Amino acid sequence: MATTDSVALLTLPSTTLERLHQSAVRDALGYFEPDLITIPGPRNPVAFAAVRDGAPNRPLVHPQLGHGGGAIHHYRYNHRGGVREAVDQNPPSETIDLIAIQRRDVLDRLETQLETGERRTGSQGATFLIVPQLTVEWDPTALSSTLPAAERLATISSILPEPVTVLAGGQPATYTHEWGLSHDGSTVRVPVAGLGATDRGESMIAQCTCTRHGSVGAEAVDADQFGLRALHGVGRTTADQLRKQGCQTTRDVGDLAINDLTELPGVGRTTAEKIHAHAAVIDSSEPLVLTNKTPVKTRDGRPPLCLDIETDGLSPTIIWQIGVYDPAADSHQAFIERTDPSDPAPVLEAFITWLLANHRDRTLLTWNGHRFDYRHLRQFLDRYHPEYVEPWDGLWTYDLYEWAVRDGNALLPGRTNKLDHVARALGYEPDETGLTGAQTAAAYQRFMRNPNDSASEPDWERHRAYCEDDCRALWHVYRAITEAPRRDMTDSGSGGADGRQAGLTDF
Known part of the structure; x- marks a missing residue:
């Protein structure tokens, strides 16, 4: 559910709903527990009915229907009342506004309403504009892309004093890009995020965390993971x-x-x-833990240090953030390269010297670290600080994802085995930064291209918080696994009519 700084927007594309059994729709609605639901893609009254039946009391907008006789649907969030339809014309300044239009030609009307003050938004929050079937146009010959209605979107963004983010119904849920659009001789920066109703045969359901800063982080799950x-x-x-x-x-x-x-x-x-x-x-x-094997061993009895790194991509040229959460002290240490993205050595040295000086007897824990975090840390140490390779190799490193998923030692309740999905299913309440791993990489890439431009500089505190949240989520999952009962999967089949967990045997 929403915090005072964000709104949970669930996007259920109409083309996806067409293929889902109603029990899967209800399952998805129960899993995400959104503040507001939207249905991007083609107009589909049956899809709207399926969601309304599954969530009768949840705010729902399928703007293509024009239900209620309106082509513009305006919702507003504040911490006192949650998400409600916007009926007052003098909103508190800190609200988050979500405005959905029926089709692109309605942008003219919306622009007029905002310019004249007929429709008002909160000036100290953020406004999210839902355009249900907006799709970025790609020219394979010219290798260029075009954002339809760019002029109108730039004008609307320039009218409002708060951040404006466009939610494009026709783009994949993982799409995020900041467009530089021309307006009155200057450039207006307009972030665009996807809502998942594509014509590429994808079938995704996503919950978008829309923050008061205007950022959007999408938790996308394949529709087949429900029901x-x-x-x-x-x-x-x-x-x-x-x-x-x-x-x-x-x-x-x-x-x-x-x-x-x-x-x-x-x-x-x-x-x-x-x-x-x-x-x-x-x-x-x-x-459900299926083995007596322990996922982690420690040297000194203290819990493992939870480690996470941020890079500029899957084939990184720099590890620009290294976060370490110490459950024993309930403290987080962040090592971030903020000044010279062309030199990967300083942040790496700051991390390894701190670790070896203070925690050389501690066990390290990651999620998928053997294929990413540990692998890249080892490669960068070998390249930039070979003197620390031997002591690094002497550390005890464990990968909880490998133990639970690849080695088949546990069954997890997440609809995917991504850390945030597993942690959420296990009751972890994340810090809603509105970021994803891909967005942190993209943000640092922009900084690398223009390190002397303050406009290209990431919001360091928000990115630090994102990395810390991953570390704390890992600790939450580790505790849930280590505290779970050890059982095998066998069932005698003689549990009576319900058969529920009949014969599940403790080791």
């Missing part, structure tokens, strides 16, 4: 067979005995056990 398809081993055919058995939800599947599952076409005993166990994990939002 019965969310279960390991359940494809479209098996899901249809389960519905014939009367199962509409993952809880219903957990109420079956494993012997009933093995009677489904193509489902063997091992698959049935995993389906059943995963249903219990999703329903309880608790991990």
